[in-house]
Amino acid sequence: MALTEKQEIDRIEIVEQGIVQVRQATIIERDGEFVSRTFHRWVLTPDSDISDQEQKVKDICNAAWTDEVKAAYETFKATQRMTP
Amino acid sequence: MPVIIDGTNGITTNSGTVISATTIGVGGATPSASGSGITFPATQSASTDANTLDDYEEGTWTPTVTSGSGSFTTVSATGTYVKVGKQVAIRTTITITTVGTASGQINFTLPFTSSASPNGDGVGAAGEFSAVGITGITFTSSSTTGSIKKYDYSGTVIGAGNTWQTTLVYFTS
Numbered sequence: 299m300a301l302t303e304k305q306e307i308d309r310i311e312i313v314e315q316g317i318v319q320v321r322q323a324t325i326i327e328r329d330g331e332f333v334s335r336t337f338h339r340w341v342l343t344p345d346s347d348i349s350d351q352e353q354k355v356k357d358i359c360n361a362a363w364t365d366e367v368k369a370a371y372e373t374f375k376a377t378q379r380m381t382p
Numbered sequence: 383m384p385v386i387i388d389g390t391n392g393i394t395t396n397s398g399t400v401i402s403a404t405t406i407g408v409g410g411a412t413p414s415a416s417g418s419g420i421t422f423p424a425t426q427s428a429s430t431d432a433n434t435l436d437d438y439e440e441g442t443w444t445p446t447v448t449s450g451s452g453s454f455t456t457v458s459a460t461g462t463y464v465k466v467g468k469q470v471a472i473r474t475t476i477t478i479t480t481v482g483t484a485s486g487q488i489n490f491t492l493p494f495t496s497s498a499s500p501n502g503d504g505v506g507a508a509g510e511f512s513a514v515g516i517t518g519i520t521f522t523s524s525s526t527t528g529s530i531k532k533y534d535y536s537g538t539v540i541g542a543g544n545t546w547q548t549t550l551v552y553f554t555s
Contacts, residue, residue, distance in 0.1 A: 308424060313495045313555065314524040321441075323424065334416040335424065337441030339463070339493040341526045374524070 302327050310358050315374050316367040318342040318359050320351075344371040439465045443493040445474055449540060450486025450529075454478065463493045468553045470494050476530075476546040485538040488530040488546065497555045498524040506550030513541050519550050 309321035319341050326333045342348060344363045348356050393400050405413035409423040422438050429436040445459040456479035463472045474490060496504065506519035508530045517539060521528045528550060530539055 314498050315495075317495050317524075317526055319494060328415070332412050332415065334414055337439060339441060339443040340446075341443075341491050341493065341495065343526055 300329055301333070302330075307352055307355065310355060312358070312362050315371050316344045316362050318355070318362060320355055344368045345375075435467060437465060437467055439463075441493075443491075445476070445490040445492075447476055448489045449484030450489070450538075452483030452485055454484045455480035455482035457484075459490060461490075461493065465494065465554075468497070468555070469551065470554060471551045472549070474546075474548045476548070478540060478542060478544045478546075481540055481542045484540050486540070487535075488539055489527050490530075490548075491526050492521070492528055492552075494554045496521055496523060496525045497553045504550075504552045506548060506552075508546055508548040510539070510541075510544045510546045513544060514539055519548055521550075521552065 303324060303326055305322055305324050307320060308323040309319075311319040313319060320339065322338045324336045324338070326335070342351070342355070342359060344367055346359075348359050351359070395401075402418070404418050405415070405421050406419075407413035407421040409427045411421045411423045414421045420438070422436075426437040426439075441463060443461045443463060445461050447454065447457045447459050457477065458479070459474055459476040461472055461474040463470055465471075470493065472493060476488060476490060478484075503522050504520070506528065507516065508519050509516045517530060517532050519528045519530055528548070530546060530548065532539060
């Protein structure tokens with residue numbers, strides 16, 4: 299009986315304002331049969347540094363983050379301050 | 383006890399109930415071999431029906447922490463989340479080791495973007511028990527960031543050696 303663990307980015311979502319949500323799954327298998335899965339997430343905004351991301355994440359961010367999207371995100375950020 | 387499977391009623395027994403000793407997978411999900419419960423698809427199959435639970439996910443995320451002004455020299459954070467349908471509950475621990483030039487509010491990224499409409503603004507609780515006390519978290523619509531601030535948004539909540547514990551419930555789109 300062999301337990302194996304593998305990690306993979308299994309979900310990349312583009313939501314409002316060009317924000318990219320990334321999910322990494324850690325999958326445990328016993329003799330090749332699925333046992334369990336855990337998740338780790340992070341969020342990338344159009345002004346994020348993506349230099350340390352996996353290539354497929356970079357590709358999607360670069361495709362989504364056009365100059366127009368980046369400019370719109372900067373405008374959006376300026377409107378997001380809540381005041382007392 | 384007879385079990386009936388058909389294309390109209392699904393699975394029923396002669397008492398109208400279904401008993402599973404382990405795990406049930408829905409939406410084509412492979413049932414987990416761990417424990418007992420319902421396994422949802424890894425990718426949500428969203429339902430527009432108000433009475434259909436269509437997503438469950440629990441996990442960790444890495445909040446990115448920044449300050450209202452200036453920047454931290456050393457700060458770290460961990461977080462856990464549970465998402466049930468559109469509702470997300472999070473807990474974070476933010477540890478400020480060396481302040482640097484940081485001051486004002488503490489900003490940290492969320493695991494899911496908050497809803498855009500209806501208004502996704504919200505609040506939560508944050509506590510730093512050794513020095514600062516209990517204060518609040520605010521975030522706005524379509525936001526990826528929560529902010530720890532004093533109740534009147536004055537001054538700074540940042541201090542060396544501070545450890546913030548936060549709890550927040552909000553909604554995604």
